[in-house]
Amino acid sequence: MQFWAKFKAEHESKIKELRYTLFLIRNSPLTVLGLMIILTLVLVAIFAPYIAPYDPEKTNILERLQPPSSKHYFGTDDLGRDIFSRVVWGTRISLEIGFTVVLLAVAIGSVLGLLAGYYRGKVDEILMRITDMFFAIPSLILAMALSAALQTRNIWTVMLAVTFVWWPSYVRIVRASVLSLADSQFVEAAKSVGASDLRIMFRHILPNSLAPLLVQMTLDLGAVILVAAGLSFIGFGAGPHTPEWGRMVAEGRNYMTTAWWMITFPGLAIFLTVLGFNLLGDGLRDVLDPRLRR
Amino acid sequence: MNLREYIIRRLLLAIPTILGVTFIVFFISHVVPADPALVWAGGARARPEQVEHIRELYHLNEPLWKQYLIFLNDLIHGDLGVSPVTGRPVITDLKTYFPATLELTIFAITLAIIIGVPLGVLSAVKKDSAIDHFTRIFALSGYSIPIFWLGLLLQLFFYYHLGLVPDPGGRINTQIYTSGEFKTYTNMYLLDSLIQGRFDVFCDALMHMILPGFTLAYATAAIIARMTRSSMLEVIRQDYIDFARARGLPERIVIYKHALRNAMIPTVTVVGLSFGGLLAGAVLTETVFYWPGIGRYMVGTINTLDFPALMGGTILIAVVFVLVNLMVDILYAIIDPRIRYG
Numbered sequence: 124m125q126f127w128a129k130f131k132a133e134h135e136s137k138i139k140e141l142r143y144t145l146f147l148i149r150n151s152p153l154t155v156l157g158l159m160i161i162l163t164l165v166l167v168a169i170f171a172p173y174i175a176p177y178d179p180e181k182t183n184i185l186e187r188l189q190p191p192s193s194k195h196y197f198g199t200d201d202l203g204r205d206i207f208s209r210v211v212w213g214t215r216i217s218l219e220i221g222f223t224v225v226l227l228a229v230a231i232g233s234v235l236g237l238l239a240g241y242y243r244g245k246v247d248e249i250l251m252r253i254t255d256m257f258f259a260i261p262s263l264i265l266a267m268a269l270s271a272a273l274q275t276r277n278i279w280t281v282m283l284a285v286t287f288v289w290w291p292s293y294v295r296i297v298r299a300s301v302l303s304l305a306d307s308q309f310v311e312a313a314k315s316v317g318a319s320d321l322r323i324m325f326r327h328i329l330p331n332s333l334a335p336l337l338v339q340m341t342l343d344l345g346a347v348i349l350v351a352a353g354l355s356f357i358g359f360g361a362g363p364h365t366p367e368w369g370r371m372v373a374e375g376r377n378y379m380t381t382a383w384w385m386i387t388f389p390g391l392a393i394f395l396t397v398l399g400f401n402l403l404g405d406g407l408r409d410v411l412d413p414r415l416r417r
Numbered sequence: 418m419n420l421r422e423y424i425i426r427r428l429l430l431a432i433p434t435i436l437g438v439t440f441i442v443f444f445i446s447h448v449v450p451a452d453p454a455l456v457w458a459g460g461a462r463a464r465p466e467q468v469e470h471i472r473e474l475y476h477l478n479e480p481l482w483k484q485y486l487i488f489l490n491d492l493i494h495g496d497l498g499v500s501p502v503t504g505r506p507v508i509t510d511l512k513t514y515f516p517a518t519l520e521l522t523i524f525a526i527t528l529a530i531i532i533g534v535p536l537g538v539l540s541a542v543k544k545d546s547a548i549d550h551f552t553r554i555f556a557l558s559g560y561s562i563p564i565f566w567l568g569l570l571l572q573l574f575f576y577y578h579l580g581l582v583p584d585p586g587g588r589i590n591t592q593i594y595t596s597g598e599f600k601t602y603t604n605m606y607l608l609d610s611l612i613q614g615r616f617d618v619f620c621d622a623l624m625h626m627i628l629p630g631f632t633l634a635y636a637t638a639a640i641i642a643r644m645t646r647s648s649m650l651e652v653i654r655q656d657y658i659d660f661a662r663a664r665g666l667p668e669r670i671v672i673y674k675h676a677l678r679n680a681m682i683p684t685v686t687v688v689g690l691s692f693g694g695l696l697a698g699a700v701l702t703e704t705v706f707y708w709p710g711i712g713r714y715m716v717g718t719i720n721t722l723d724f725p726a727l728m729g730g731t732i733l734i735a736v737v738f739v740l741v742n743l744m745v746d747i748l749y750a751i752i753d754p755r756i757r758y759g
Contacts, residue, residue: 252433252434252437253437255434255437256434256437256438256440256441257441258693259434259435259437259438259735259738259739260438260441260442260731260734260735260738261693261694261696261697261700261734261738262697263697263700263701264696264697264700264715264731264734265441265442265445267700267715267716267719268442268445268446268719268727268731269445271446271719271720271722272445272446272448345560345561349561349563352563352565353563353564353565353700353701356563356565356701356704357565357700357701357704357716358716358720359719369563369565372563372565372566372569373565376569379569379572379573379577380573380577383573386566386569386570386573387570390563390566390569390570393563393566394558394561394562394563394566397560397561397562397563398557398558398561401557401560401561402557405557
């Protein structure tokens with residue numbers, strides 16, 4: 124109890140800010156909707172084995188191309204696999220890809236962005252020219268080339284390929300906020316008491332650039348899932364039998380006139396997931412923007 | 418600095434960027450575990466001497482850095498090489514496929530502006546009205562919908578169910594194409610048909626393009642609508658807008674002449690930036706609609722490890738992208754006299 128009182132006293136302003144942030148989020152119905160979609164998806168991903176009624180990879184030719192019914196909620200595909208179970212398991216794959224790629228890209232981008240913005244000069248020049256090159260090629264094409272070069276088709280190659288094209292955007296974001304913070308008084312103060320470069324970068328500058336980073340990460344989770352699904356759709360992603368949504372849409376394409384459910388449900392799953400992240404990201408941007416905050 | 422110097426300087430600056438692109442793509446595509454010579458010679462059944470011949474021909478025996486230098490040397494001489502898969506010079510293939518993509522992309526970006534700008538203006542002027550909410554939903558869906566799925570749904574509905582559009586799988590009615598009466602100069606059929614005054618062909622090409630065009634345009638239209646809305650909201654609060662109203666100018670002129678022109682600057686940036694996204698989207702759109710463009714061509718080149726074609730296609734896309742960005746920067750100066758290039 125005493126600990127809590129002490130903690131409260133020490134962090135009073137931070138707690139107040141947090142409560143105000145939560146209040147702002149509660150007052151934005153679309154942000155709450157986004158948050159609810161994401162939470163539901165995370166739960167579905169965690170409990171996939173308990174939710175899915177069938178094995179997502181088990182074929183059953185006798186029951187192929189069944190329309191949605193109480194037995195198969197989303198129908199079955201051309202190999203008789205239960206689409207509902209595949210969509211449920213696909214949630215896990217999509218979220219895994221999204222979170223892994225974004226976290227890796229942020230880690231790489233933050234370090235390079237900090238270096239570029241903090242040391243400026245030659246380091247900055249070289250790093251920025253490299254990122255420019257990445258911006259001159261559409262990311263999907265570069266990811267396609269890389270995933271073809273890797274020669275294997277599974278979700279790891281998708282993650283690697285998308286991470287490879289995604290980090291440059293974080294270099295720019297982090298660099299921009301480092302540049303705006305580098306001359307601020309708290310950095311001067313830290314320097315004057317002899318803090319090391321590393322400490323200034325990671326303890327003082329990075330935490331203060333978290334807000335724009337967080338918004339971008341949320342929006343990017345959706346965008347990464349879209350690119351990954353696109354890669355799988357054109358055949359550069361997950362291997363056969365993997366219940367990956369983009370791949371499922373591609374498999375359903377030849378049957379779309381007779382079995383509309385084969386493309387509809389996996390596509391809807393991608394759409395809802397990306398929509399959830401976009402709603403949340405948009406809401407967070409408004410909530411965390413100091414200009415709109417008061 | 419005048420405009421000409423500025424353009425020349427920017428073009429010179431673009432050269433290292435494009436060289437860097439060739440470097441990245443070259444090394445990615447050449448570190449493949451598979452043996453491209455074997456694939457090009459026809460796989461496991463190929464005769465060893467044939468494989469060896471191809472290896473010699475394409476310098477695959479040389480160290481990687483030397484291969485890259487050979488590639489650069491050819492590039493400087495305007496030679497993109499011969500595709501080992503199709504047997505045609507890469508430049509010929511690009512000339513065939515690129516116009517189809519360019520036409521589709523220009524059509525899509527025009528459509529996106531036609532849809533996005535008015536929606537953005539209306540939703541800003543009538544903030545919190547029904548049209549504002551509609552724009553919000555329209556935009557959020559545009560960001561979130563998988564482009565390949567949208568394409569398939571549109572096909573399912575407008576072609577298979579309603580029969581309103583020609584079947585996906587071409588840019589023009591095959592009868593027109595095989596009749597020999599219709600000549601192609603630019604390979605952009607909308608333009609070619611207008612040049613020859615063939616309005617029947619124009620309409621046919623337009624009908625073929627409407628679904629892929631909209632599929633490709635939707636995401637960009639969404640971004641343009643949101644951007645126009647927020648910059649319009651910013652602009653209509655300014656004093657000079659109040660002043661224009663106070664002078665008794667009609668609301669229409671205040672909004673479309675005074676406000677919109679100033680609000681267009683961020684929109685122009687967005688249009689420029691989304692061009693890269695459109696080229697990537699074209700890969701998916703072309704796959705869904707069997708559109709014979711550069712996107713589908715490149716998917717094919719990657720599948721067959723067709724390096725010369727892959728390199729050629731990537732360089733072309735990078736060059737286009739850099740040029741579009743340059744055009745955007747020049748447009749700034751034209752729209753906003755405050756911005757001086759420099």
